[in-house]
Amino acid sequence: MDWSLFWLVPVASLIALGFALYFFRKMKGADEGTSEMKRIAQAVREGAGSYLRQQYKVVGYVFLVLFILFAIMAYVFHIQNSWVPVAFLTGGFFSGLAGFLGMKTATYASARTANAARKSMDAGLKIAFRSGAVMGLVVVGFGLLDISLWFIILNRFDPDGLISITTTMLTFGMGASMQALFARVGGGIYTKAADVGADIVGKVEADIPEDDPRNPATIADNVGDNVGDVAGMGADLYESYCGSILSTAALGAVAFAAGGMQFKAVIAPMLIAATGVFLSLFGIFLVRTKEGATMKDLLHSLGVGTNVSAILIAVATFGILYALGLENWLGLSFSVITGLAAGVIIGQATEYYTSHSYRPTQAIAKASETGSATVIIKGIGTGMISTCIPVATISVAILLSYLCAIHFNVAEMMSAHNIQMGLYGIGIAAVGMLSTLGITLATDAYGPIADNAGGNAEMSQLEPYVRQRTDALDALGNTTAATGKGFAIGSAALTALALLASYIEEIKIAMVRALKHGHEAYTYVTGEVFDPSSATMPQFMDFFQVNLMNPKVLIGVFLGAMAAFLFCGLTMGAVGRAAQSMVEEVRRQFRTIAGILEGKAIPDYKRCVEISTRAAQREMIIPSLLAIIIPIIVGIILGVSGVLGLLVGGLAAGFTLAVFMSNAGGAWDNAKKMVEEGNFGGKGSACHKATIVGDTVGDPFKDTSGPSLNILIKLMSMVSIVMAGLILSCTLL
């Protein structure tokens, strides 16, 4: 085992964290502006802080319960690896820490961005973007840190070899998954309750603009951007990042079990990720702009950063895999490129379907001429059609990354060796897609910072030209947010697929463990003995009868599709309920606080913050529990084949549904913006009102239910992996 190249991974992790600290310090050093600006920033910071404290308390309890459960499974019933209970906690801890730091940075940065925008556009962009980069770097930094620490520890203490080590590590992802679920669902509900509530009463009923200080929900709305779009998105991608690296390592350990390349195959995904960190940093330094920059210049500037990173990573992949001396390094490098390319294509498709520079969103804006109903119909139709390219792209990526990894040996595509190799190829494609995370997440987290800067400028009544500059920065943020969402969904799908493949390995380990603890031999119906330790993937498929004529598999697929819809329905309902109480509160304040609409009295912002916080805590429980319980129940009733059906059905339907919801929401948002820019009658016209309805409906689509599906499809796999031992020991059918 040649560890020399491996050390790149912890080094990359520490460098990422170091630069995050550097960017944070530089941002903190900038001036926060007028006292009014500081006051508002402080209010948002407090709201975000109080939410996060509450949130982490709830999450803490859930983790405690699961810790005890895992401990019992591991130490009493021996149906769980003994490292899992502790490691589960570290996954959750680092994810939570990354979210906390990212959000802290964002809430410090918004007023400073607004203040810098008073000087120049470039200054504003730089502060906002580099503060976003803190989030990106913290996520990849902690991700690689957690992975390398455990890899070193387990190599020291686990005597069972790399297959055992990597599958054990895989289960650590469960902690990150759980934390991500609560962050996405809770954050999503929080932000949209505030946003929808503020829009309905503010824009539609009282006719006051966005971010107007007279609107009591406006601080909650600004807190929401940080809570949902920074902390939620960060936790989501932290999970994808770790999940894809860990599952690929596990798949590599199996695919290269024979032939002396095993260690290299295990560290290959980590090395690709580490390379990505260095080159993302390089890209981050490329992002700059000049005064008087148009939207196009700004987009170009971000595009240069991300595209240069992606291209360099593609090139460097060949180098690093060659240097590693991995068998089939050339084919696997092409698998990485497949993943990278898929990420870019999905991002472009998302932009096409959601930006009002293109026909689909323009048609939605035009539908406003016949009222809000046609805006909704058109938006839903467009969103559904927009699933086509991303799904086709992921399908092609799956096929190509598989085939690249097996030298396009189509005739023997499904041999025992090739299937393992091909699945490793799919995993490494996911790692490739996520290798640019350092910079793509920076462009994502930049969005809410710019948005909040605009809010701050509006509320502290800065000069109009400042608001214009922050508006330009914000508009850019909306585009990057849309592409970022496409990227998050695409990577979640590939990661979930890699997790799915690892599930079989986990079942294998669990069977071997069970045999060691005295389980009777596993037998076919014919009485023949099945030996899990030597069985190939096709033999596993055969033993568990995971084919499409097995009613258990079919039912699993049905239930998986249903789970995606049910989960979405619950989160939509949660936003609806929370928004309704927000609307009632804002109406109450307008009614009871005299002078509020004339700007003579200060609204009770705190009350709205509290409503969002409480609603998020209360409403996130049931959908979250569902995501955990469904795979367990299906597993207990239908067994391994049912679980695999469930995961595949949930993945396919969930991915498609997530693309539909995100794109429809993004398109409605920009159709409204298009009208606001003066088309179809402009602000205040009937068309504008119609597109506001579309935008409001789109809010939970694109910021709550859609993104939460990313977590659902990964978490269901994670839960199945962690519960493999339980399912094996008590299946009914």
Add this chain to the structure above:
Amino acid sequence: MDWSLFWLVPVASLIALGFALYFFRKMKGADEGTSEMKRIAQAVREGAGSYLRQQYKVVGYVFLVLFILFAIMAYVFHIQNSWVPVAFLTGGFFSGLAGFLGMKTATYASARTANAARKSMDAGLKIAFRSGAVMGLVVVGFGLLDISLWFIILNRFDPDGLISITTTMLTFGMGASMQALFARVGGGIYTKAADVGADIVGKVEADIPEDDPRNPATIADNVGDNVGDVAGMGADLYESYCGSILSTAALGAVAFAAGGMQFKAVIAPMLIAATGVFLSLFGIFLVRTKEGATMKDLLHSLGVGTNVSAILIAVATFGILYALGLENWLGLSFSVITGLAAGVIIGQATEYYTSHSYRPTQAIAKASETGSATVIIKGIGTGMISTCIPVATISVAILLSYLCAIHFNVAEMMSAHNIQMGLYGIGIAAVGMLSTLGITLATDAYGPIADNAGGNAEMSQLEPYVRQRTDALDALGNTTAATGKGFAIGSAALTALALLASYIEEIKIAMVRALKHGHEAYTYVTGEVFDPSSATMPQFMDFFQVNLMNPKVLIGVFLGAMAAFLFCGLTMGAVGRAAQSMVEEVRRQFRTIAGILEGKAIPDYKRCVEISTRAAQREMIIPSLLAIIIPIIVGIILGVSGVLGLLVGGLAAGFTLAVFMSNAGGAWDNAKKMVEEGNFGGKGSACHKATIVGDTVGDPFKDTSGPSLNILIKLMSMVSIVMAGLILSCTLL
């Protein structure tokens, strides 16, 4: 082969057709009312007739092309059974004829129902319901006629035995499928373009009530009810009816290939269907009501009819399968009951989620207090949550019907024999669910007749009490339509599943045929020969590697889910476009025809009818082609395993999506009705306007995209079955 019991099938068919003629004659004998009523009914009849002529012309061309294609495949390349080209036409012909007669009856019945309602509620109900029964009886009559004729002919002329005969017959369903697709999609677009257009300008902009003669789109709207809800629904269920019987017969021929029971197993589904015809007729005669009947009485009256039929069919099934002397008759009878029960449960769940007697729809109505956006959010959330019970029900039905058929032998659930038997059990459950079709379709087709009667009463300005009576009949129709839709979706899912299972049989036949025509031997990668004529189902699964770790299967599942969304998106978009041109036309007439809004000038109804007709013809082509082309392309690129993935993914996602869309649409419709009944401010209030937006969005959900998915999931299986030979001979991967 004991043919004596078989003759029940053609007898049942002829009796159904005889009673259909009897009901039609009686209805025609009733008075059509005032000259104004006659004039309006005539206009609707003409509109419907001209649509159907145009429609059948387009469909005719498509059939001609496919006929030639099938003929080439069969007679030139020998990759298709030589009976298929002709039989394909009969399936389409009988389906089209049933649609034509059903619609003819409905358009004759509406004015007569309104006129009878002047006398009494009971008289109105009887005319409307028995006219609806004409549709139900015509569908089951022609279905069984087509099946029994071909069964007799093929038994006489096909020397290859029952497996060949039944799989050949299965492909006839393709004709019914194609015709159903055009009927559902075209009809759905027609009716909603008119409805949405009429509502947007009439109700929202000009503030005139539904069915007001001043609205130029009102005749088109009434035509649409007949075109979409009568002809479309009828063709959909004709396809499910024939598809489930034929695929179950094919599965039975394989499951009972040895042991002398084969003939019995093949005719068993036909006998259950025939029994259903007799007992549906009995139920139809039970439906009656008395003057002053409340909504509850009316519902009770229809409930008695359908429930008594269902219970009697359940009981009779035991008798008929016992009399047939089929092995395992007891278990299979329980499979039938599973299907029947699933139909009832799904219907009840649909009612719960869409009727405003229950909480979900009430909550949607309440959400109107905060505007149309929250109505939409709440409706979508509710619709998504409502997928839970139907999917769970179908899942349990799949499992139970499978297990009943194999004596609950869980340990050997997937043995070669049990898998065939279990799949036969699933098929026979589908037949069981559809055995009540005679009466359930009657309650469905009743809806649009009552709706049109109301329209006729309104337009011909009859006394208010008549309109009240027709409103009560119409409200009843809305409930039965919702349950009917649930039933149509549930049966489509089970039918598609049975078709899916038969697909493997078809592949087997195609392989044997190919070998006979000189194809080289099929071999495994190892070089071992695979003999399709003796292979069992598990061996087929193994040979084609139809397991969930095969990337081709995974991609297939992804693409299947995407196909469902894409298809929905296209049909939504079609309605949006068509509705927009309708809105523009109505606005134009309001603007240019002087005195139209004062009722002094007659609007140009014809022009609106033309717009709907043309839009439907134009817009139905692309989604329809897609449903045919996707399985062919996937088959050519990914082969048999990819196709199976596609069908399973499409089925699971399509079924769930269909339930979501139908239920959300139904709930919005009734939330609006609830407000109109005086809740939340009643008619004309802000809440009313908000719920009208919901209803308008729901229109294409529940009447175009949702129901069209039923066809998609069946048609994709049908296309795969018919194209099995083509796919086998030219797969790329």
